[in-house]
Amino acid sequence: MTILELSDVCYTYDKGTPEANEALSHIDLKIEKGSMTGLIGHTGCGKSTLLRMLNGLLRPDSGKILLDGKDIWENPKEISKVRFRVGLVMQYPEYQLFDETVRADIAYGPKNMKLDEQEIARRVEAAASFAGLTPDLLDKSPFELSGGQKRRAAIAGVMAMQPEILVLDEPAAGLDPKGREDIFAGLERYRRESGATVIVVSHSMEDMARYCERLIVMNDGAIYMEGTQAQVFGEPEKLMQIGLGVPEVTRLVAKLREGGMPLSPDIYTVEAAKAALLPLLGGERA
Amino acid sequence: MMKDVTLGQYFGGNSVLHRADPRAKLLFSLLYIVMLFFVKSAAGFAFVTLFTVFLVLISGVPVKIVLRSVRPLALIIALTAFLNIFWTTGDTLLFEWGFIHIYLEGIIFALFMALRILLLVVGMSVALTYTTTPLALTDAIEELLSPLKKVHVPVHDFAMMMTIAMRFIPTLIEETDKIMDAQKARGADFESGGLVEKAKALIPILIPLFVSAFKRADDLAVAMECRCYRGGEGRTKLKELHYGKCDLLLLAISTVFVAGIILCNVFLPYISI
Ligand SMILES: Nc1ncnc2c1ncn2[C@@H]1O[C@H](COP(=O)(O)OP(=O)(O)OP(=O)(O)O)[C@@H](O)[C@H]1O
């Protein structure tokens, strides 16, 4: 079932001035309920702009954004309701932290939703766990946290609103490998347990291959490719043309295939490669 | 939304006014303001009006944009004119009703005052703000005030502070936008509620803004120190200010301006205040 649909969405920054900059042109898109979709594209192709459309921070110049079949701009006064349903974690969201304790900061969103105290407390605990914040951090000041912990607190602040659609702009940028994995694993868990739809931007093809079943590739403000992992990573030349690539392990597998190894071309994660290679090499253990 | 606020209205171009030395322009602007208060007669105002139109034309800044700088002052101009009509007394009574007396002199004075403010704003905009970048302007102020260094006024430090402040205004605006968006995404509501609620709604914006501004200031100080910044002592400039041909032209224009006003005041003193 489609939960979010964009039809012919266009957006130009600074419209009507000499600096006008067309950031999105004729975007058509459908997002399935409960899916985890990855959005990729090189710097400046309009990913963040697109995400800001989804929760009504930006209003399209033309075209429609349909949430459950209803235009989100039908009643502009009600746009904040849309923001509770579509949660957006901005790129480098650490700057949004402001309250005295991490707990209070995470509770900011739910409080704006006018939930009761108990429900807020419950949601804060749940969101902190999804984002991988240990309970002892909750009573610290957000300004005492490390960079990675701040990131988690910011993500938890949006998760605590329990949006039906969670949108994240490079949630793992600048984190160490373990941190990246924790964040993506937390997202995956959030999606499974709450049935939410997740849309995530990342520059890491490896993360995309591991966690996102559907991929959207953007180039110059337009949708360039869209489909399952196999459909997108199956055309490495097309990705290469716009300066993107496939996961490294897929390139390795391609080389091995050239060398005559009978491997399937649709191997995108290290785990899959390991499972395929071990029997060929006659081993059982890694 | 914050981005729509225009600060520093520099309008790029290559006119004489753009190319003239910012120090010359600053001095010229001072002269322009002072002379404007010596103008007394209808002929003088006509001359200054023509002169200002001439400045707008050579600056190459579109008239529409120049007028935009006047708009915020429209109320003040109207109010000044309005008050002067009622408060000025004279010989020719035009209208009388109760305690209200309107004299011909009052109307003339009101018109002249309004015209004076209007010319002041337009002249300053084209001679200075539209044609000089804020950085060039600070440079000029530093140079012009540099004699004060002899009496230990920290002119360079003030200029540096101004430069840095101006440099970071757009950054802060951008940052405010970003923070507002992030809090809106968490359901912040800046529009509804009473005054207290509106003020409270600003906290989630102001705190991150201050935190990042202090951090930025700290980082900048460290970066400056790493590049051996020790104040103005012995510091040389990449872009040194030099007077050139355009400044001579500006000098000529100023001479005509001053001479014109004096001549008008002396030989054509009709309808004067
Ligand atoms: N506030 C703004 N005002 C004007 N132009 C903007 C603004 N924000 C973005 N742009 C422009 O819109 C285009 C798309 O920007 P966007 O931030 O959506 O890119 P992105 O795909 O998210 O890039 P990145 O991967 O670097 O985050 C860029 O050309 C950018 O310069």
Ligand SMILES: [Mg+2]
């Ligand atoms: Mg971006």
